[in-house]
Amino acid sequence: MSTPKTLALNNVRPYGEDATNLLIDLESGVIEAINSGPFEADEVVDCEGHVLLPGLVDMHVHLREPGREDTETIATGSDAAAKGGFTAVFTMANTQPVIDQPFLAEAVWEKGQTYGKCDVYPVGSITKGLEGEELTEIGLLARNHVRMFSDDGKCVNDPQLMRRAIEYAKAHNVVLAQHAEDHRMTAGAVAHEGENAARLGLRGWPRVAEESIVARDLIMTRDYGGRYHLCHASTEGTVQLLRWAKEQGIAASAEVTPHHLLLTDEKLVTYDGNFRVNPPLREDRDTVALREALLDGTIDVVATDHAPHGSEDKCVEFEHAKPGMLGLETSLAVVHQVFVEPGLADWRFVAKVMSERPAEIMQLEDQGRPIAVGEPANLTLVDPEHAWTASGEAMASKASNTPYEGMDFNAKVVATWLRGTQTYALDKE
Ligand code: DOR
Ligand code: ZN
Numbered sequence: 001m002s003t004p005k006t007l008a009l010n011n012v013r014p015y016g017e018d019a020t021n022l023l024i025d026l027e028s029g030v031i032e033a034i035n036s037g038p039f040e041a042d043e044v045v046d047c048e049g050h051v052l053l054p055g056l057v058d059m060h061v062h063l064r065e066p067g068r069e070d071t072e073t074i075a076t077g078s079d080a081a082a083k084g085g086f087t088a089v090f091t092m093a094n095t096q097p098v099i100d101q102p103f104l105a106e107a108v109w110e111k112g113q114t115y116g117k118c119d120v121y122p123v124g125s126i127t128k129g130l131e132g133e134e135l136t137e138i139g140l141l142a143r144n145h146v147r148m149f150s151d152d153g154k155c156v157n158d159p160q161l162m163r164r165a166i167e168y169a170k171a172h173n174v175v176l177a178q179h180a181e182d183h184r185m186t187a188g189a190v191a192h193e194g195e196n197a198a199r200l201g202l203r204g205w206p207r208v209a210e211e212s213i214v215a216r217d218l219i220m221t222r223d224y225g226g227r228y229h230l231c232h233a234s235t236e237g238t239v240q241l242l243r244w245a246k247e248q249g250i251a252a253s254a255e256v257t258p259h260h261l262l263l264t265d266e267k268l269v270t271y272d273g274n275f276r277v278n279p280p281l282r283e284d285r286d287t288v289a290l291r292e293a294l295l296d297g298t299i300d301v302v303a304t305d306h307a308p309h310g311s312e313d314k315c316v317e318f319e320h321a322k323p324g325m326l327g328l329e330t331s332l333a334v335v336h337q338v339f340v341e342p343g344l345a346d347w348r349f350v351a352k353v354m355s356e357r358p359a360e361i362m363q364l365e366d367q368g369r370p371i372a373v374g375e376p377a378n379l380t381l382v383d384p385e386h387a388w389t390a391s392g393e394a395m396a397s398k399a400s401n402t403p404y405e406g407m408d409f410n411a412k413v414v415a416t417w418l419r420g421t422q423t424y425a426l427d428k429e
Contacts, residue, residue, distance in 0.1 A: 004042030004043045008022070010046055015053065022034055022037075022039075024417075029418075030374060032373065048383075051347055052382075055085070055087025055355060056086040057358040057362070061303075062094065071310050072399060073398065078115050078423075079424075080397040083396045083416075084329045085413035086118055087119065088364060088367045089119070093152070106122075119418070124150075130151050130154050132151065147174055150179065155178065162178075162216075166220055167224055170224065175228075177231050179231045182210075189209075190205070190280070191203070192282045193207070202319070205278075207235040218245040227251070232303070233256050236286050236290075239293040243293070253301070255299065259277060260281070261338050262337070264283055271318040274321075276323050277323050304327025304331045308326060309324050310399055311399075311401075325402065326395060329390075330409070332382060333388075333412065366378065381413070382411055388409055413426070414427070
């Protein structure tokens, strides 16, 4: 059989709006025609009126390669990404070794491209070895596929080092993503500092440990400029600070995770290590503030902080569990449940916070684009009425540490295409 040259996606609803048809040229990976179908093509998919979104973009994942390939690899992480509807992800630098040199960043990028299921952008560390002492060669790394720098997992606490990092990042036009946590205030902490932690006898991580760093960084961004991005905003106070910053015209962006939008520290009552995460699950008033902030644009994007860990690090006493949760395969369903199902937002909003805005912040030219003729066919097909139950075992990730085990969702990614090539299909599983 000769290689197919065209693909038709018939009976599809872009952004959940009117049904139409798409013709894709597989050689260029570009959308060639819309609407006048149903098209005939070398390959034809009847999309059954499902919702079509621009391929999702995740600014924050941990694919654990190099070093912890027992928990995730670039390949298994790409599978999980494609299954979750993603066509581009940014994988954090806290690997072993840390991504602090160009050849390491280059290797991550090349592996992702060779595997071909998702564009995997390497995040470079801000400081060598994540030690918080010496800056990496930001300029050199920036020439080797690194568009974002972060010590995620750790905070750049030293204000003078942070100032220098902001200035270098600005000079090289790269994003600086901060994990805001004053480590002196969170030493030994495993849960949000509040009533639940007190009742359960867990050491608490106060909101101020995040907010004090956020406040400082926003003021630095005001004075020194650059493209500052806040990782995993988790508190009501952080939202207030971001709102203040946006009112001042300070050009900072921020992300929120699906778990901080949906879950609270009430989940900790069973001491299940799968609910340990950093920053910790907070309280109702925080989730309410985070939801409002995403709706009104104070928070720009949803990012999963997909953090695979093996059962030896999760099925242990809560205090000994490593922080982190899987996120790639459940994020679209969580966002649908929190915003679309109750009628708080539509699919245009989902496209904005999970694809367009992250692509814009990262200055990706071929992602988060409109579904239109001449645009790259990076696409995600979603069935909004497909009831399913989350199960760690059934996930494409190597690890299975999902906090949503046994939870029911109604939206499911049914197919993903990267530049016209199908990277996931539910019916072919
Ligand atoms: O929960 C987390 N896990 N938060 C982080 O910042 C790091 C991540 C990890 O690498 O496991
Ligand atoms: Zn992270």
